[in-house]
Amino acid sequence: MFRAQTSWFAQNPLGKHGSVAIADVDGDGQFELLIARADGPNRALKFAGGQLRDLAPPLVADPDRSTLAIIAADIDGDGNEELYLLNSPESGPDRLLKRGLDGQWFDLLERPEYRALQGWNSHGGAAIDRRGVGRYGLFLTHREDAPRFLEQGPDRVLVEIARSLGFDRPIPAAGILAAPLHGSSTDLICSAERGANALYRNRGDGGFEDVANRGLEEDGDSGRGIAVFDADGDGRFDLFLGHADGPHRLMIRQTDGTWRDRATPSLAFPSALTAVVAADFDNDGVEELFLANGGERNRLFRISNTVEMLDAQEAAEPDSHATGAAVADLDGDGVLELIVSHDGQPPAIYKSRASAGNGWLRVRPLTRFGAPARGATVKAFAHGRTLVRTIDGGSGYRCQMEPVAHFGLGRTLQVEWVSVTWPDGAALTLPNPDVNCTYSVPFPRG
Numbered sequence: 001m002f003r004a005q006t007s008w009f010a011q012n013p014l015g016k017h018g019s020v021a022i023a024d025v026d027g028d029g030q031f032e033l034l035i036a037r038a039d040g041p042n043r044a045l046k047f048a049g050g051q052l053r054d055l056a057p058p059l060v061a062d063p064d065r066s067t068l069a070i071i072a073a074d075i076d077g078d079g080n081e082e083l084y085l086l087n088s089p090e091s092g093p094d095r096l097l098k099r100g101l102d103g104q105w106f107d108l109l110e111r112p113e114y115r116a117l118q119g120w121n122s123h124g125g126a127a128i129d130r131r132g133v134g135r136y137g138l139f140l141t142h143r144e145d146a147p148r149f150l151e152q153g154p155d156r157v158l159v160e161i162a163r164s165l166g167f168d169r170p171i172p173a174a175g176i177l178a179a180p181l182h183g184s185s186t187d188l189i190c191s192a193e194r195g196a197n198a199l200y201r202n203r204g205d206g207g208f209e210d211v212a213n214r215g216l217e218e219d220g221d222s223g224r225g226i227a228v229f230d231a232d233g234d235g236r237f238d239l240f241l242g243h244a245d246g247p248h249r250l251m252i253r254q255t256d257g258t259w260r261d262r263a264t265p266s267l268a269f270p271s272a273l274t275a276v277v278a279a280d281f282d283n284d285g286v287e288e289l290f291l292a293n294g295g296e297r298n299r300l301f302r303i304s305n306t307v308e309m310l311d312a313q314e315a316a317e318p319d320s321h322a323t324g325a326a327v328a329d330l331d332g333d334g335v336l337e338l339i340v341s342h343d344g345q346p347p348a349i350y351k352s353r354a355s356a357g358n359g360w361l362r363v364r365p366l367t368r369f370g371a372p373a374r375g376a377t378v379k380a381f382a383h384g385r386t387l388v389r390t391i392d393g394g395s396g397y398r399c400q401m402e403p404v405a406h407f408g409l410g411r412t413l414q415v416e417w418v419s420v421t422w423p424d425g426a427a428l429t430l431p432n433p434d435v436n437c438t439y440s441v442p443f444p445r446g
Helices: 112-117
Strands: 002-004 017-023 032-037 043-048 051-054 067-073 082-087 095-099 105-107 124-128 137-141 148-152 158-160 175-179 187-191 198-202 208-210 223-229 238-243 249-253 259-261 273-279 288-293 299-303 307-310 322-328 337-342 348-352 359-365 377-382 385-390 405-410 417-421 427-431 438-441
Touching: 017 067, 017 337, 032 082, 032 322, 032 337, 067 124, 067 137, 082 124, 082 137, 112 158, 124 175, 124 187, 137 175, 175 223, 175 238, 187 223, 187 238, 223 273, 223 288, 238 273, 273 337, 288 322, 359 377, 359 417, 377 405, 385 405, 427 438
Parallel strands: 017 322, 273 322, 359 438
Antiparallel strands: 002 348, 017 032, 032 043, 032 067, 043 051, 067 082, 082 095, 095 105, 124 137, 137 148, 148 158, 175 187, 187 198, 198 208, 223 238, 238 249, 249 259, 273 288, 288 299, 299 307, 322 337, 337 348, 359 405, 377 385, 377 417, 417 427
């Protein structure tokens, strides 16, 4: 399936690389590849002239801290995403970075008025617009304590309000996914490393309730990567729950709202999973599921009516120690790249060998402020099928995919319609969109 794009890296040193995220760091409207690093500077790689070059500003690079993950979200509604850096306790507290009007980055949490928010070290997190207003909060987990929820209050001051929203029990999880599972509002799913999982359903009023007891609670250990996609073709989201040392699960949503495991033996077979990505890499109209593993071969599956294990070819990486993975179309050719980070090895980028001749369509929803509308749902109807995607606010394992809905179309040359639904329920339909192109869709006015 995959071939390596090693020539893309202008420089690609060894290092303890961690999670992967996709965001616009320099404000030019194009996305960069962010890779967290524990033993040196974080990286913000921009594709230009056929190569990826590091443009990370000093505060984003943050070479003196050990960064576990980077989360992008427009917290203050200015149309630009801030960056939250999760750092290890030994190296210093987390940072919340903002790009000022002069283009320079600064740490919001260093301001004196935020003394109560300083000194945090988060284990995992995701971005979520819980009220559908276009301003995002940060859901942040801890190894021992209850989660925190950081957002801007009515007076535009940052506040921590987790307990008032229903996040009151410890949930040690770095596999966190933000997705609309029960409607247009964004829900939160936590794959616990010990104890029970959590599925926090957004009640629509900005508060949450844990409904994992409908089949997702899985009271056990070693929860890791988590992905959302339509596994059975019914137009609704299903879940993949991966584990570090136990069987993986493919959780299918039932008509009564419960979840049932439909993983085949080959998909469930335990592996040292560190990250997972669901995407249509070859543009054939069916999403693949990539399982990144530490110290053993990575795996690739195609899931439609059946589960088929595929040959990942160069992306199998039999001797690697994968730590994170994400997906993006970095070169803008309509074919997704798979990015895999490693511990003690350089990151790698892979591209499908089998995409030639297949059509595609990409949709980029925006908030009312012009930022990526993370948590929006995008559907496309083509050739008698409804394809569904969500704009990622957090998934995989401490990762964020690109905030674009990517649809592979196979040999289909016509799409009847595309619809976008934002977290507040606002919706817009585009009839008969052209294929092999990208649409930016502003938030509907009036």
